[in-house]
Amino acid sequence: xxxxxxxxxxxxxxxxxxxxxxxxxxxxxxxxxxxxxxxxxxxxxxxxxxxxxxxxxxxxxxxxxxxxxxxxxxxxxxxxxxxxxxxxxxxxxxxxxxxxxxxxxxxxxxxxxxxxxxxxxxxxxxxxxxxxxxxxxxxxxxxxxxxxxxxxxxxxxxxxxxxxxxxxxxxxxxxxxxxxxxxxxxxxxxxxxxxxxxxxxxxxxxxxxxxxxxxxxxxxxxxxxxxxxxxxxxxxxxxxxxxxxxxxxxxxxxxxxxxxxxxxxxxxxxxxxxxxxxxxxxxxxxxxxxxxxxxxxxxxxxxxxxxxxxxxxxxxxxxxxxxxxxxxxxxxxxxxxxxxxxxxxxxxxxxxxxxxxxxxxxxxxxxxxxxxxxxxxxxxxxxxxxxxxxxxxxxxxxxxxxxxxxxxxxxxxxxxxxxxxxxxxxxxxxxxxxxxxxxxxxxxxxxxxxxxxxxxxxxxxxxxxxxxxxxxxxxxxxxxxxxxxxxxxxxxxxxxxxxxxxxxxxxxxxxxx
Ligand SMILES: Cc1ncc(COP(=O)(O)O)c(C=O)c1O
Numbered sequence: 001x002x003x004x005x006x007x008x009x010x011x012x013x014x015x016x017x018x019x020x021x022x023x024x025x026x027x028x029x030x031x032x033x034x035x036x037x038x039x040x041x042x043x044x045x046x047x048x049x050x051x052x053x054x055x056x057x058x059x060x061x062x063x064x065x066x067x068x069x070x071x072x073x074x075x076x077x078x079x080x081x082x083x084x085x086x087x088x089x090x091x092x093x094x095x096x097x098x099x100x101x102x103x104x105x106x107x108x109x110x111x112x113x114x115x116x117x118x119x120x121x122x123x124x125x126x127x128x129x130x131x132x133x134x135x136x137x138x139x140x141x142x143x144x145x146x147x148x149x150x151x152x153x154x155x156x157x158x159x160x161x162x163x164x165x166x167x168x169x170x171x172x173x174x175x176x177x178x179x180x181x182x183x184x185x186x187x188x189x190x191x192x193x194x195x196x197x198x199x200x201x202x203x204x205x206x207x208x209x210x211x212x213x214x215x216x217x218x219x220x221x222x223x224x225x226x227x228x229x230x231x232x233x234x235x236x237x238x239x240x241x242x243x244x245x246x247x248x249x250x251x252x253x254x255x256x257x258x259x260x261x262x263x264x265x266x267x268x269x270x271x272x273x274x275x276x277x278x279x280x281x282x283x284x285x286x287x288x289x290x291x292x293x294x295x296x297x298x299x300x301x302x303x304x305x306x307x308x309x310x311x312x313x314x315x316x317x318x319x320x321x322x323x324x325x326x327x328x329x330x331x332x333x334x335x336x337x338x339x340x341x342x343x344x345x346x347x348x349x350x351x352x353x354x355x356x357x358x359x360x361x362x363x364x365x366x367x368x369x370x371x372x373x374x375x376x377x378x379x380x381x382x383x384x385x386x387x388x389x390x391x392x393x394x395x396x397x398x399x400x401x402x403x404x405x406x407x408x409x410x411x412x413x414x415x416x417x418x419x420x421x422x423x424x425x426x427x428x429x430x431x432x433x434x435x436x437x438x439x440x441x442x443x444x445x446x447x448x449x450x451x452x453x454x455x456x457x458x459x460x461x462x463x464x465x466x467x468x469x470x471x472x473x474x475x476x477x478x479x480x481x482x483x484x485x486x487x488x489x490x491x492x493x494x495x496x497x498x499x500x501x502x503x504x505x506x507x508x509x510x511x512x513x
Contacts (some may be wrong), residue, residue: 003116149469169384200352203378208307210342217438231479261289279308283426307429319345337382399493400428
């Protein structure tokens with residue numbers, strides 16, 4: 001994703017946008033930019049006033065009988081239309097007033113804030129600031145010759161799509177200086193409660209801390225046993241060990257790659273306290289079976305939903321299928337902040353009250369501490385960013401689902417594609433295939449500009465940090481096989497059909513080698 005700021009002369013060329021006769025090169029570069037998936041076009045906020053007066057002038061010339069109200073109305077329509085294609089770049093406070101020419105200083109500051117280039121026809125600008133300005137020809141060449149570029153999570157595209165909302169939210173926090181807890185955090189928790197129909201959402205500092213808070217609320221003690229999957233991110237079992245409890249691994253199901261319920265009962269002892277399934281890649285585990293086992297043996301259930309916020313099982317959000325559900329707002333997660341963040345969700349009033357205290361050093365009121373807790377709050381800036389992102393989250397989930405569907409349609413005959421149970425809705429944190437010759441496929445894709453990732457190359461029971469559990473290879477054969485075969489393809493709401501075609505074609509090329 002690249003950003004191009006149009007200098008005012010160029011906008012005036014284009015204006016009234018349908019006047020391509022007047023400046024055909026400006027019109028053609030503009031069209032190329034607008035049609036490219038890789039570029040976002042901007043004008044500076046400072047140029048709006050000048051553009052407005054030009055527009056009014058023109059309207060008066062063309063239709064001298066127009067009333068001032070009509071002119072205003074038409075100008076408003078003009079700007080609204082313009083802003084469907086072009087975004088507005090602010091002039092940041094760090095504008096360099098030492099540069100004699102304020103207009104240049106303003107453009108340079110604005111383009112720095114969006115990390116882009118200024119498109120101009122002015123040879124003086126091009127000569128004086130070759131790193132910041134580009135000519136129409138250079139820009140056209142760059143667009144035409146750009147190799148296909150695919151971003152794995154495409155956080156940039158999402159940021160540019162939501163930039164005005166994000167900027168507003170950040171400005172509110174900065175100007176209020178309410179950086180910890182406060183209104184943004186409360187508003188986010190309420191928003192997430194409404195979305196999930198949960199009784200309680202307690203935001204916190206990360207998905208890892210959410211797991212710790214959940215276990216602290218359940219009074220996990222040294223030597224308690226917690227049943228979980230070895231095929232997950234380290235945090236799932238690491239937090240169990242951090243609580244001085246014992247992670248008891250149970251192999252995963254070969255279809256869903258989630259905790260295999262049929263193997264759980266054999267792992268239960270009189271020390272077992274909790275079953276902790278993980279909703280891997282965004283798909284819930286078989287919760288009815290897991291809950292039935294938990295009920296039979298009087299165990300609690302925590303779902304590690306770091307990858308699955310928004311997923312459903314039997315039509316309901318996962319918080320309704322466990323005692324505590326935890327999630328992560330790590331930037332690359334489906335609902336990601338711009339730093340660390342997480343949340344604990346529960347229907348249980350007692351847990352909710354305790355977790356809210358635990359995340360603030362176990363305090364009942366300021367400087368009165370009932371529990372040993374932690375500094376585990378979500379900061380207000382992250383809450384604000386999540387609030388800006390939330391209104392589009394449901395549609396982003398749908399877009400992820402559409403991308404997954406397109407991949408599966410194109411690849412399921414040749415590759416082992418993901419299988420989502422008919423009673424589950426995945427949020428597709430990852431789209432993960434199984435391939436026999438993974439290293440070769442990954443290298444080939446990388447060579448063709450397609451990023452991939454491995455989630456995860458080593459199951460947890462074989463990690464050095466868990467050597468003390470005395471597992472050797474062969475202990476959990478499904479997890480071990482998966483760790484050798486899985487490969488995740490680019491997955492985000494912004495992948496275009498053209499990009500999917502390219503990824504599919506590049507993958508299939510490997511079959512003919
Ligand atoms: C399954 C799982 N659990 C826990 C976590 C930890 O979340 P965070 O990175 O927010 O601490 C992650 C994050 O990658 C995860 O994927």
